[in-house]
Amino acid sequence: MNLHIFENQQELNEAGAGIITSLVQMQPKAVLGLATGGTPVGIYEELVKAYEKGRVSFKTVTTFNLDEYVGIPADHPESYHAYMQKHLFSHIDLPAGSAHIPNGNAPDLDEECERFNRLLDDAKQIDLQILGLGHNGHIGFNEPDDSLISGTHRVELKDETREANARYFDSINEVPTHALTMGVGTILKAKTILLIVRGADKAEIVHRALTGPITTEVPATLLQTHPHLVVLLDAEAGRLFE
Numbered sequence: 001m002n003l004h005i006f007e008n009q010q011e012l013n014e015a016g017a018g019i020i021t022s023l024v025q026m027q028p029k030a031v032l033g034l035a036t037g038g039t040p041v042g043i044y045e046e047l048v049k050a051y052e053k054g055r056v057s058f059k060t061v062t063t064f065n066l067d068e069y070v071g072i073p074a075d076h077p078e079s080y081h082a083y084m085q086k087h088l089f090s091h092i093d094l095p096a097g098s099a100h101i102p103n104g105n106a107p108d109l110d111e112e113c114e115r116f117n118r119l120l121d122d123a124k125q126i127d128l129q130i131l132g133l134g135h136n137g138h139i140g141f142n143e144p145d146d147s148l149i150s151g152t153h154r155v156e157l158k159d160e161t162r163e164a165n166a167r168y169f170d171s172i173n174e175v176p177t178h179a180l181t182m183g184v185g186t187i188l189k190a191k192t193i194l195l196i197v198r199g200a201d202k203a204e205i206v207h208r209a210l211t212g213p214i215t216t217e218v219p220a221t222l223l224q225t226h227p228h229l230v231v232l233l234d235a236e237a238g239r240l241f242e
């Protein structure tokens, strides 16, 4: 594991964007796994700046998003489709057909998961998977459980996840109860994983995820088994590592 702790958010954002930019410069046909949530916003901002300065192009890149809520349309402001448009896709030259996000509003969700899995299979391997971390140790929307699922699947969100994400909605009742998520098998198959964690409220869970016993009750502990894990933490999240 390659762990870096940053004193300020800007340095973390630049480091995260720098890793992605370098990969795409070296490998213009890179397959990127993208995350949503509050954590990667600043990194996407830096990526957009790198694109605007002509340092990187996404013309031949393919992307896969980790997850999407079930039951809200893609144009809902809090859908992960809308998030990706707002924070990244509308600012760069990634062709629309190269960006894949599960459709949480598909009429047949099992079929949608199969479609997404087939696309992932066709892409062979994600070169770099960006990950945030849920307060309960979830990665993507793979929630703590006594077993975990390898491929893309439908998941019921835990109360704590819905509470954490309620800040983006008018009330908790509007937060979807289910989501589609890439499974842990797909996540762990990525060549490199870039885990990004910020804030004092995640100091304990990230420490447990990276140093505690491996358990499906903390899905992020499985990341300890990955041969190329890069971790970027802000000073608050990294408190217990110092």
Ligand SMILES: O=P(O)(O)OC[C@H]1O[C@](O)(CO)[C@@H](O)[C@@H]1O
Pocket: 035, 036, 037, 038, 039, 040, 066, 067, 131, 132, 133, 134, 135, 139, 140, 141
């Ligand atoms: O970055 P946040 O908003 O704390 O979210 C934590 C995690 O939950 C998710 O939103 C669910 O996938 C992830 O994208 C993110 O890593």
